[in-house]
Amino acid sequence: MNNRDLQALAKIVQPESEAFAHTLPAVVYQPGIYDTVDQTQILHRSWQLAAHESQLQTVGDYVVHEVADQPVIVVKTEQGLKAFHNVCRHRAGPLAFENGHAKTLMCKYHGWNYHLTGALKSAPEMHTTPGFDVSRYHLPEIKLTTWQSMVFVALNDGVPEFDEVVDGIVERILPIDMGVMNFHRRDEFVLDCNWKVYVENYLEGYHLPHVHPGLNKLLDYKSYQTELSKWHSYQFSLLDQGTGFYDDGQAHYYFIYPNTMLNVLPNRLQTNQVLPMRGNQTKVIFDYYYPDFEGKDRLVLQDQIFSDEVQDEDVMICEAVQKGLDSGSYDKGRLCLKREMGLYHFQELVRAAYRQLLPS
Numbered sequence: 001m002n003n004r005d006l007q008a009l010a011k012i013v014q015p016e017s018e019a020f021a022h023t024l025p026a027v028v029y030q031p032g033i034y035d036t037v038d039q040t041q042i043l044h045r046s047w048q049l050a051a052h053e054s055q056l057q058t059v060g061d062y063v064v065h066e067v068a069d070q071p072v073i074v075v076k077t078e079q080g081l082k083a084f085h086n087v088c089r090h091r092a093g094p095l096a097f098e099n100g101h102a103k104t105l106m107c108k109y110h111g112w113n114y115h116l117t118g119a120l121k122s123a124p125e126m127h128t129t130p131g132f133d134v135s136r137y138h139l140p141e142i143k144l145t146t147w148q149s150m151v152f153v154a155l156n157d158g159v160p161e162f163d164e165v166v167d168g169i170v171e172r173i174l175p176i177d178m179g180v181m182n183f184h185r186r187d188e189f190v191l192d193c194n195w196k197v198y199v200e201n202y203l204e205g206y207h208l209p210h211v212h213p214g215l216n217k218l219l220d221y222k223s224y225q226t227e228l229s230k231w232h233s234y235q236f237s238l239l240d241q242g243t244g245f246y247d248d249g250q251a252h253y254y255f256i257y258p259n260t261m262l263n264v265l266p267n268r269l270q271t272n273q274v275l276p277m278r279g280n281q282t283k284v285i286f287d288y289y290y291p292d293f294e295g296k297d298r299l300v301l302q303d304q305i306f307s308d309e310v311q312d313e314d315v316m317i318c319e320a321v322q323k324g325l326d327s328g329s330y331d332k333g334r335l336c337l338k339r340e341m342g343l344y345h346f347q348e349l350v351r352a353a354y355r356q357l358l359p360s
């Protein structure tokens, strides 16, 4: 960042008080310096959902994923799960293009071959190269943790303790147990909006009556509440009994900073991951999980139809909001204290991440 950028940044990153909070200004949703800043200051420095244990049951199973433009591979080894940069030490080729199973990881470019532990095993014809020593090459390992059968990775070592990030979630949703749910399907969406627009839309129920008439009937809007923790926020609402096909109970919507969502309903988990793409687009990945129970097929079908409807509505509003942010007619606005505190919480964490760029 040059001096002018830093001066502009200094003006927008001071903490805001809850009651008097303004939104982040439109400039942080535009393509430009904030693309890079969001990747390096936010996504590289946080826990990112990368896989599910059910995809990694046998030694040799691997999953490829991309976090903040960084190709990552998660591998089941004799020593448990490991994550590496999916980048060969020869000339940066990929070890895998898609999920699979293998005894070793062989680079797709020139065939350098790695043990599942990441150590280089062999490299074709490299004995002709003086001083080349396979034992000196190893795929760089990435921090990894598993929680409720989900696999999270962190590109940077300086991330918060994972236990602190998810503190209290498992207990709060009891008797629902996310750990016993099985993967059912994945949907991917590409949106014409900045990733933060999508996240912020998720973080408030204020738009329910206006954007989601169907969802608004299912949830009891009056009981809708938000709670904030250090690294996550929690929205919950009673399910309006008798109108829906989910069992009676609560809808739990967890947002794990900066871009993971856990949407938990009785007998159903849907994870969302929100990934910035170049050109101010956003990829949103939905994974659906269900336990085995009687009536599952009916729930799966209705859940899918209903989720698609809600997502279509969210896509439409997010893309329209991006146009508004791009219009030049808007800089920032005020937040609703009653309904938008999840959004405030996210924006304060973003401001804190941006502040790290300022000279101390």
Ligand code: FES
Binding pocket: 088, 089, 090, 091, 092, 093, 094, 107, 108, 109, 110, 111, 112
């Ligand atoms: S880049 Fe991997 S073998 Fe050449």
Ligand SMILES: [Fe+2]
Binding pocket: 201, 202, 207, 211, 212, 314
């Ligand atoms: Fe929505």
